[in-house]
Amino acid sequence: MVRVKLWGSLRALADGEEWVEVEASNFKELLDALAEKHPGLAPQIKRGVSLALDGVIYREAWFTKIGPENEVILMPYMVGG
Amino acid sequence: MAFDAQAKRNFKVVGTRVTRPDGIDKVTGKAAYGADIAAPGMLYGRILRSPHAHARIVSIDTSAAEALAGVKAVVTGADLAQPDDEDFADVAINCLARDKVLYDGHAVAAVAAKSKSIAKQAIRLIKVDYEILPHVTDVDAAMQPDAPVVQEGRALETVPAGMSQNVTTHCQFGHGDLDAGFAKADKIIERSFKTAATHQGYIEPQACMASLGSDGRGEVWCCTQGQYMVRANCAAVLGVEESQLRITSSEIGGGFGGKTSTFIEPVALALSRKSGKPVKIVMTRDEVLKATGPTISSSMDIKIGMTKDGRITAARGELRYSGGAYPNGTVNMGAQAAFAAYDLEAVETVGWNAMTNRPKEIPYRAPGAPTAIYAVESVVDELCQELGLDPLDVRLMNAARKGTVSSYGPTFNDIGLVATLEAAKAHPHYTAPLGENQGRGLSCGFWFNFGGNTCVSLNINDDGTVGVVEGNPDIGGSRASISMMAAEELGVPYDKVRTVIADTSSLGFNDITDGSRVTFAVGLATIEAARAAIKEMCSRVAKIWDIDEDAVIWEDGCAKPAGPNAGTHPPMTLAEIAAIAGKTGGPIAGHHEVNADGAGVSFGVHLCDTEVDPETGATKILRYTVFQDAGKAVHPDYVEGQMQGGAVQGIGWALNEEYIYGEDGRLQNAGFLDYRVPVASDLPDIETVILEIPNPGHPYGVRGVGETPIVPPLAAISNAVSRAAGGRMTELPMSPPRLLKAMTG
Numbered sequence: 001m002v003r004v005k006l007w008g009s010l011r012a013l014a015d016g017e018e019w020v021e022v023e024a025s026n027f028k029e030l031l032d033a034l035a036e037k038h039p040g041l042a043p044q045i046k047r048g049v050s051l052a053l054d055g056v057i058y059r060e061a062w063f064t065k066i067g068p069e070n071e072v073i074l075m076p077y078m079v080g081g
Numbered sequence: 082m083a084f085d086a087q088a089k090r091n092f093k094v095v096g097t098r099v100t101r102p103d104g105i106d107k108v109t110g111k112a113a114y115g116a117d118i119a120a121p122g123m124l125y126g127r128i129l130r131s132p133h134a135h136a137r138i139v140s141i142d143t144s145a146a147e148a149l150a151g152v153k154a155v156v157t158g159a160d161l162a163q164p165d166d167e168d169f170a171d172v173a174i175n176c177l178a179r180d181k182v183l184y185d186g187h188a189v190a191a192v193a194a195k196s197k198s199i200a201k202q203a204i205r206l207i208k209v210d211y212e213i214l215p216h217v218t219d220v221d222a223a224m225q226p227d228a229p230v231v232q233e234g235r236a237l238e239t240v241p242a243g244m245s246q247n248v249t250t251h252c253q254f255g256h257g258d259l260d261a262g263f264a265k266a267d268k269i270i271e272r273s274f275k276t277a278a279t280h281q282g283y284i285e286p287q288a289c290m291a292s293l294g295s296d297g298r299g300e301v302w303c304c305t306q307g308q309y310m311v312r313a314n315c316a317a318v319l320g321v322e323e324s325q326l327r328i329t330s331s332e333i334g335g336g337f338g339g340k341t342s343t344f345i346e347p348v349a350l351a352l353s354r355k356s357g358k359p360v361k362i363v364m365t366r367d368e369v370l371k372a373t374g375p376t377i378s379s380s381m382d383i384k385i386g387m388t389k390d391g392r393i394t395a396a397r398g399e400l401r402y403s404g405g406a407y408p409n410g411t412v413n414m415g416a417q418a419a420f421a422a423y424d425l426e427a428v429e430t431v432g433w434n435a436m437t438n439r440p441k442e443i444p445y446r447a448p449g450a451p452t453a454i455y456a457v458e459s460v461v462d463e464l465c466q467e468l469g470l471d472p473l474d475v476r477l478m479n480a481a482r483k484g485t486v487s488s489y490g491p492t493f494n495d496i497g498l499v500a501t502l503e504a505a506k507a508h509p510h511y512t513a514p515l516g517e518n519q520g521r522g523l524s525c526g527f528w529f530n531f532g533g534n535t536c537v538s539l540n541i542n543d544d545g546t547v548g549v550v551e552g553n554p555d556i557g558g559s560r561a562s563i564s565m566m567a568a569e570e571l572g573v574p575y576d577k578v579r580t581v582i583a584d585t586s587s588l589g590f591n592d593i594t595d596g597s598r599v600t601f602a603v604g605l606a607t608i609e610a611a612r613a614a615i616k617e618m619c620s621r622v623a624k625i626w627d628i629d630e631d632a633v634i635w636e637d638g639c640a641k642p643a644g645p646n647a648g649t650h651p652p653m654t655l656a657e658i659a660a661i662a663g664k665t666g667g668p669i670a671g672h673h674e675v676n677a678d679g680a681g682v683s684f685g686v687h688l689c690d691t692e693v694d695p696e697t698g699a700t701k702i703l704r705y706t707v708f709q710d711a712g713k714a715v716h717p718d719y720v721e722g723q724m725q726g727g728a729v730q731g732i733g734w735a736l737n738e739e740y741i742y743g744e745d746g747r748l749q750n751a752g753f754l755d756y757r758v759p760v761a762s763d764l765p766d767i768e769t770v771i772l773e774i775p776n777p778g779h780p781y782g783v784r785g786v787g788e789t790p791i792v793p794p795l796a797a798i799s800n801a802v803s804r805a806a807g808g809r810m811t812e813l814p815m816s817p818p819r820l821l822k823a824m825t826g
Contacts, residue, residue, distance in 0.1 A: 005490055008253030008429070009239045043238050052491035056778065058678045059531060073490035076252065076413040078531045080596025080788060081281075081338020081444030 002030060004072040006041075013040030027051055028062035030072070048077035083679075085780045094569040095781060098718045102560050102579070103332070112332040115288030115304030116363045123290065124153055124193040126352050126362035127200035128345070129207050130372060131182035131189055134216035134438040134746025135229065138180060138189065138209060145206035146192055151199035154356035155207070157190045161351060162320035169317035171407045175441050176318060176347045182211070183231060183406035184438045185747040186371025188344075193352035193360045216438040216746035220403035221380050223247040223435040231436040235408045249408035250434035252416050254489045255397075257427030262395025266386025270463050274456040276795070276813040277739030278378040278403075281445045282730065282758045285334025286369045291349035292359040293319065299326045299350055304333045306340040306554055307593025312585045318347040319354070329584040330554040337556075337730070338444035341593050344373055370751040374443025375740055377402040377411050381456040387464045391475040395427040396420050396488075400453055402434050404442030409434060411442060414529075415449030417489035418792070419457050422476070422498060422525035422684065424485040438746050444595065446727065447528040447788035451734065451795050455813065458524040458796030463809055472523050472800075473511065476686075477502050480525075497710030497774040498525065498684040504770050505686045510706045519692045519703065522801030526685040526792030530601065530785035532677030533592035537606035538583075539567060539614055541669040545656025547571060549580040549610075551603050552591030557787050558719030559599045565715055566604045566781065570611035572638030573655055589674055597785025600715055601776070602677035608780050613671030618658045621665040626650050679778020680785055685709035687728065687793035691801040698821025700736055700802055706768040712776040712784030724790045725767040731794020733759045735802075739814050 001021045006014055014020055015038070022033035031049070035042040051058045052073040058064055059078055066072055106112040143155040158179035164170045178187050190207050194200040215229035222228055223245065230246045239251045263269055289303035299321065305311050308328040316323045333340065345362045352360040364373070380401040386394045398419050402412040416432035430453075465472040480502060485493045505511060505523070515521060538550040549567050553559060564578040571578075592598065619633040622640040626633070632647035633640050639652035662669050690704040707724040714720040737757040741749040750756045775782025795813060803809045806824050 007490065008255060008431075009251050013238065040238065055491045055494040056679050057491070057529060057531065057682075059533065060676060061678055064678075071492055075417070075490060076410060078529055078596065079410065079414060079444060079448060080529070080531060080598070081341065081446045081448045 002066050002068060002072055004030060004034065004074055006074050007076070010041060010044060014038040024066055026062065026066055027058065027064045030066055050075040050078050084775055084777045084782055092569060094565045094575050095713065095715050096717065098716065099561060099565060099575045101558060102564065103555065114285050114334050115331045118290045118302040118331060119361065120290060120292065120359040123359045123361050124195060124356055125197045125200045126191055126193045126349050126360045127204050128188045128348060128362070128368070129190045129204040130368065131178065131185060131187040133182055133211055133213055134185050134218065135214040136182050136211035137214060138178060138182065139212050140210045141190055142208040143190060146203040149199065149203050149206060151195040152192055152203045153195065153358060154193040154352045155190060156348065156351045156355060160355070161318050161347060164317045166317065169314065172314045172343060173318045175407070176344060184440050186368065186440060188348065188372060191348045191352060193356050218437050218439055218742045218746055220378055220401050220435050220437060223403060223437045224401060224433065231406050231438055235436065245435065247436040248433055249436060250410055250412055252413050252432040253429065254416055255429035256486060257425070259395050259397055259427045259429055262427030263386045265388065265394040267389040268464055268468055269384065269386040270460050270467065271382065271384040272460050272809070272811055274381045274383065274459065274811045276379045276452045276455065278375040278439065279445070279734045279738040280370055280375040280756065281337035281339030282733065283335030283337060283339055286364040286366060287340070287345055287373060288363040289346045289349050290359055290361040291346060291353050293350045293354040295357070297321050297325050301326065301328045301346050301350065302331060303328065303346050304331045304340060306336045306556060306595060308554070308585050309552065309590050310341065310593045311343050311346050314343040315347050315350055319350050327584055327586040330582055333554050333556055336594070337446050338448060338595060339373060341595050342374065342443050366753060367751045370756060371748050372440055374405070374441050376445035376448065377404050377442050377452065379452040381453065383456045383460045385460045385464060387468060389468055391468065391470045391478050393423060393425060393479045396423070396425055398430045398453065398457060400430065400432045402432065402449065403437040403439065404434055405439040406436055407441045408436065409442050411449040415453035418450035418527050419453035420488035421527040422481055423479045423488065424481050425488060428488045430488065439740070446791040450528055450792045451731065454524065454526055454792050455795035455799060459799055459809070462522070462800040473502060473506050476525055495774065495777060496682060496684060497772055500772050500774060501684050501686045501708045501710055504708045504772055505688055508706060508770065510688050510704060510768070515690065518695060518805055519690060520801045520803065520805030522689045522691070522797040522799065522804065524687050524793035524796035524800060526687065526789055528597065528683050528789040528792055530680040530683055531596040531598055532602040532680045533596065533598050534676050535591055535602045535606045536589035536674045537603060537610045538588060538672045539607065539610040539670060541614055541655065541659045541662065543659050543662060545577065545659045547573060547578040549578060549607060550583045550588055551580060552583050552588045553594040553599045553603055554582055556594050557723055558716060559603060562600045562715040562719065563603055563607050566607050567611050570608050571615065571655060572635070597787040598680065601680050601779055601783050601785050604715065604783055605677050605779055606673040606675055609673035610671040613673065614669055617669050617671065618655065621658055622653050624665060681712065681776035681778050683710055683784055683786065683789040685789045685793055687797040689797040689801045691798060691805050693802060693805045693820060695824055698817035698824065700815060700820060702732055702765055704765055706770065707790060708770045708772065709786065709789060710772045710774045711786045712779065713773055713782040714771050715783060717771060720771055720786050721769040723786045724769045727790020728767045728794050729759050729764060731791050732764065732798060735795050735798035735813055735815060737814050737816055
């Protein structure tokens, strides 16, 4: 199981949970599992999210390995100028 | 790709100040910018724009314009496709409005004619019948439940029910017990701030020339930060396949985020499709200011508690951003960045975006961060003043560092904030004496940086030179830095490498030049492409020497035998290997395609001395020093240029630049006479101090530097002015009338 932290405004769409546990071994599985467990998150996931893995921010790397030992933080999709 | 194991690498090219490859062309006028492109039979396009802030288009009569001699085509929104995708649909209706105009300057129709004067005359002949609607240009007013609605049904699912339909985005970040944190504070300050929208202020207006034939094949030459983005937008808006469009980016006269969208290219293509001729459109400065994207305007509330010895106990911010007439997520970035410089037990940032009748917001260096950090750093400075504390010591005491749980969630790895603050503290600027009406301001800044989709092709030429092909327009010196990294890796002199920017048909997809990504991500891909070419060259040499590939190493630009069974062979240079490539297996090249991650966040600290004139309210910048963790500075001149440029743009944002709207919702200052950007005579020499803390996510330790420098100036200058003026300033810009009013009550 992987614990993933949701940012605050997503929590209302995930039964008020700050940390959600899902079965996943990579970024894609995590997103799929989150959307299945909490369908309210699906629109945001479809629009795009970033993922911080042990402090390193990934934008779209589906097959990045994730394990229970990792700190996993869901973040909005990064944009820049 | 991780930082190279050879931690003590002695760089030979990287870190030097080589001659920039575009310098001579730019100073001699040879560089071809967007407006310099021409074609035989070319027509001139001109766009009719709305004179109203908000109105329904009842009808458009183009017959008189079409009948004018020399006019070859007229288009309206009906000539563009209506993409299903919301982002593409927004691009389409922003290029040419359909049912409503959403802001003063919104494009309504366009003509293509044989001359500029005929085109100008023709747009005056287009008759548009408008039904004027109520408008709103202020973010706080737009969030009121009874505010005029800019667009209906655009709110995301995170926006609570019952709010104005203008509110499209809501976000919240943070951790800890705020009530408990504020209860521990000896002093709490709450302040509200407002900042005006500012434009990126690039000198070169948007310009393009486009051709689209009846066979559906098209070409566009334009100034842009991303030719692949232009291709995607044009394909969606014109309803053609991407493979049929070839987009070539010109030399670019500034972007700063402002050229990360499209405004005129689809219009020029539509006019070309209708007329059968190439069409050129060059925006006027008035059009650039009215209709291309400025940054957000903001309204913010900040509350911070501090103990009497300087420890921040809790912090909360509420940000209300307006990104103009379309939804956008810039407030997400601002809300995440607001408190990123601090190690906080209790922090919360709440963000809202509201639509207003203003042009569509387009990113501006570190979008969302400068305003949020301006407000936060202003309150931190005021707390330091109230408690009699040194503002630099307080920031050091509270600074985020390795192991800090950031205000936006992740735990920081190695970051350079403390080192940057210590460099500022040790610098003579920090203790230099100040005179009457003078003040010193300080601010931290932060930006995320990112990598993204990148392709690089590196060709070993038969004369021993090297060509690098990459797909990101060079807005900050990337051709030099990419050539330098290729030269470093291959072991050849810098002047043996030339880097060019490919069109969309000549190289795989690349994300736009944004997010401070290019030196990091394209550099990373270039190093990998060079390593692929080296591997191939070593393989060729192994065959020549009839030894195992593993017995050939690459060192100082040569293949050399290595290991006990390699035998004795004279080294072969890259040029020697290249000269016989045809005989050893064919052309030698390396390429690399990646969606790069691991860009590494960046921190900066700015110090600013100002003098205020109590009689006029004018502010003079006396001294300005920028400290920034750049990772490995590939070309220090360019890094310093980014740091200086960010400071200067921030000076404009803080002191003079603002979008001023009248009661009628029309922009009052659409020109550089009334929208005042800093000029050289306004500025002192901007001093720079580069700190090189390697980014563990790049083989040379490179991290992005282009956006962080615009984050701290707003607060650094406001803090300096507030101290000089003897009162806290809470609104930007601090133009002379506004400052004079604050000083005289």
